[in-house]
Amino acid sequence: MSEVAHIDVDLDPLEPSLQPILDQKSLRWIFVGGKGGVGKTTTSCSLAIQLSKVRESVLLISTDPAHNLSDAFNQKFGKEARKVDGFDNLSAMEIDPTGSIQELLESGDANSAGNPLGGMMQDIAFSIPGVDEAMSFAEVLKQVKSLSYSVIVFDTAPTGHTLRFLQFPTVLEKALGKISQLSGRFGPMLNGILGAQGAPQIDEMMSKLESMREVIAEVSKQFKDAELTTFVCVCIAEFLSLYETERMIQELNSYHIDTHSIVVNQLLFPKKDNECPQCNARRKMQKKYLEQIEELYEDFNVVKCPLLVEEIRGPEKLKQFSEMLITPYQPPEGN
Amino acid sequence: MPSLLLFVVLLSIITSLISTLGAPAINQLLWSLYTRLPTPLHNLVQKNAVLRREVFQLRTQLSGISAQDDFAKWAKIRRVLDKKNAELEASQTQLTTLRSAFDSRAGILRWFITTGLRMFIQFWFSKQPMFWLPQGAVPSYAEWVLSFPRAPRGSVSIQVWGFATGQMVSLLFAIIEQVYGSFFNAAAAPPVEEPMKMAAAPVTPAKEVKKGQ
Numbered sequence: 289m290s291e292v293a294h295i296d297v298d299l300d301p302l303e304p305s306l307q308p309i310l311d312q313k314s315l316r317w318i319f320v321g322g323k324g325g326v327g328k329t330t331t332s333c334s335l336a337i338q339l340s341k342v343r344e345s346v347l348l349i350s351t352d353p354a355h356n357l358s359d360a361f362n363q364k365f366g367k368e369a370r371k372v373d374g375f376d377n378l379s380a381m382e383i384d385p386t387g388s389i390q391e392l393l394e395s396g397d398a399n400s401a402g403n404p405l406g407g408m409m410q411d412i413a414f415s416i417p418g419v420d421e422a423m424s425f426a427e428v429l430k431q432v433k434s435l436s437y438s439v440i441v442f443d444t445a446p447t448g449h450t451l452r453f454l455q456f457p458t459v460l461e462k463a464l465g466k467i468s469q470l471s472g473r474f475g476p477m478l479n480g481i482l483g484a485q486g487a488p489q490i491d492e493m494m495s496k497l498e499s500m501r502e503v504i505a506e507v508s509k510q511f512k513d514a515e516l517t518t519f520v521c522v523c524i525a526e527f528l529s530l531y532e533t534e535r536m537i538q539e540l541n542s543y544h545i546d547t548h549s550i551v552v553n554q555l556l557f558p559k560k561d562n563e564c565p566q567c568n569a570r571r572k573m574q575k576k577y578l579e580q581i582e583e584l585y586e587d588f589n590v591v592k593c594p595l596l597v598e599e600i601r602g603p604e605k606l607k608q609f610s611e612m613l614i615t616p617y618q619p620p621e622g623n
Numbered sequence: 624m625p626s627l628l629l630f631v632v633l634l635s636i637i638t639s640l641i642s643t644l645g646a647p648a649i650n651q652l653l654w655s656l657y658t659r660l661p662t663p664l665h666n667l668v669q670k671n672a673v674l675r676r677e678v679f680q681l682r683t684q685l686s687g688i689s690a691q692d693d694f695a696k697w698a699k700i701r702r703v704l705d706k707k708n709a710e711l712e713a714s715q716t717q718l719t720t721l722r723s724a725f726d727s728r729a730g731i732l733r734w735f736i737t738t739g740l741r742m743f744i745q746f747w748f749s750k751q752p753m754f755w756l757p758q759g760a761v762p763s764y765a766e767w768v769l770s771f772p773r774a775p776r777g778s779v780s781i782q783v784w785g786f787a788t789g790q791m792v793s794l795l796f797a798i799i800e801q802v803y804g805s806f807f808n809a810a811a812a813p814p815v816e817e818p819m820k821m822a823a824a825p826v827t828p829a830k831e832v833k834k835g836q
Contacts, residue, residue: 527690527691527694530694531690531694534698534701538702538705576692577694579695580693580694580695581695583695584694584695584698584699
């Protein structure tokens with residue numbers, strides 16, 4: 289197959305487990321992402337559970353407007369971090385973008401613009417795509433400032449917006465940099481024109497923007513540091529999922545965000561004497577793609593999780609499933 | 624001075640040639656000559672050509688592999704291709720900026736060689752008579768016109784000579800273009816269709832009548 293034969297005796301394939309992530313104490317931000325239906329939420333919840341055993345405090349944030357954390361844990365979560373039942377150092381938060389925007393607009397427009405304008409602003413703001421990413425990013429900023437959790441796990445939304453959100457710091461930083469530069473030049477002039485009325489407001493806004501820019505620069509730096517941030521890709525052993533995963537990994541590389549773990553979910557391990565044609569065909573296909581995954585992602589930790597016979601909902605089942613992320617799953621004899 | 628006369632004629636011919644060939648073609652020619660010289664630019668152009676070939680090879684390789692069956696191999700080639708593509712684009716933009724800078728400099732050079740040189744020569748030799756007209760060949764006011772700016776009366780000034788040669792050369796070029804063009808058109812045009820057989824018939828009796836006479 290390849291022209292040069294590689295005989296790497298000392299380079300065994302990396303262990304198929306997420307133990308390295310648990311071991312890496314310096315990690316602060318962990319993203320779990322992958323295109324729809326592959327088991328992102330299950331994986332992120334399981335990872336958070338495992339992390340809570342070896343870390344001081346863990347926060348699980350969902351940026352998906354579909355409230356899946358509540359479904360996974362059978363418990364209602366909101367935009368304030370709430371402790372998960374049965375755990376003493378694991379909290380979860382579901383960011384509701386519509387609610388946050390409403391709050392923002394209400395607080396902002398209370399003193400200035402008239403009511404009709406405020407209503408229109410609300411409608412416009414809701415329809416801007418990517419607004420949930422912006423809101424979750426604002427949440428990230430708050431967390432960076434407060435430093436109250438030792439590790440934060442993000443269950444990212446299944447759309448392609450995920451990576452745009454990760455790029456948000458850079459874009460915003462540039463924009464804010466330009467704005468503060470411009471204001472630095474024209475600020476005094478504007479102050480002179482607007483008179484004493486406008487001056488304090490502009491100064492206030494400028495100082496707020498400046499402080500925001502600093503925080504964003506800090507966040508951007510942290511995301512690009514492999515010691516602090518990592519991305520776990522979740523996929524299934526099918527062509528489209530694989531293609532999407534490869535694309536996502538290349539995009540992450542271009543943003544210099546570290547990724548070295550892949551979780552392959554919903555694998556079938558049918559018995560040798562299994563007669564179900566669908567299971568056997570699917571197993572064959574999955575085997576083919578698993579081989580490709582192993583070949584392509586030699587320097588990744590590839591975790592293989594089986595398809596279970598029951599749904600993984602509720603903290604108990606999640607705890608059971610989370611063990612499979614750490615100790616590799618051994619299929620029963622027969623496949 | 625005979626050499627000056629010839630020089631002016633030569634200059635007019637060169638100017639007309641340049642304007643006929645067109646600025647882009649000249650720039651292209653100069654660029655290809657310039658990049659042959661052993662400068663860092665030469666290396667850049669070579670690297671660009673190498674990159675282009677590599678990208679093409681990788682692309683053909685990629686299209687020969689089925690992503691479904693050999694995903695790992697396909698993805699590896701794709702990664703290399705993406706990297707090479709990025710390099711190629713960077714190299715391309717670099718070359719384009721260099722090329723446009725070169726083009727503007729070539730334009731200036733061209734201007735100096737043609738218009739600039741012409742103006743300089745006309746200024747430098749403005750008092751110099753080109754050749755002397757035989758006495759009485761033209762009336763006195765014509766003599767004044769022919770020696771127009773500063774040449775002595777009875778001679779032809781360099782400006783007038785330059786003007787005359789310029790007109791001659793452009794006329795010559797126009798004629799050559801026409802001949803060339805019509806020659807090409809004749810060669811390229813489809814052969815004239817044979818006259819229809821029916822038309823031949825009425826001609827014959829007239830011919831016979833003529834022969835009979």
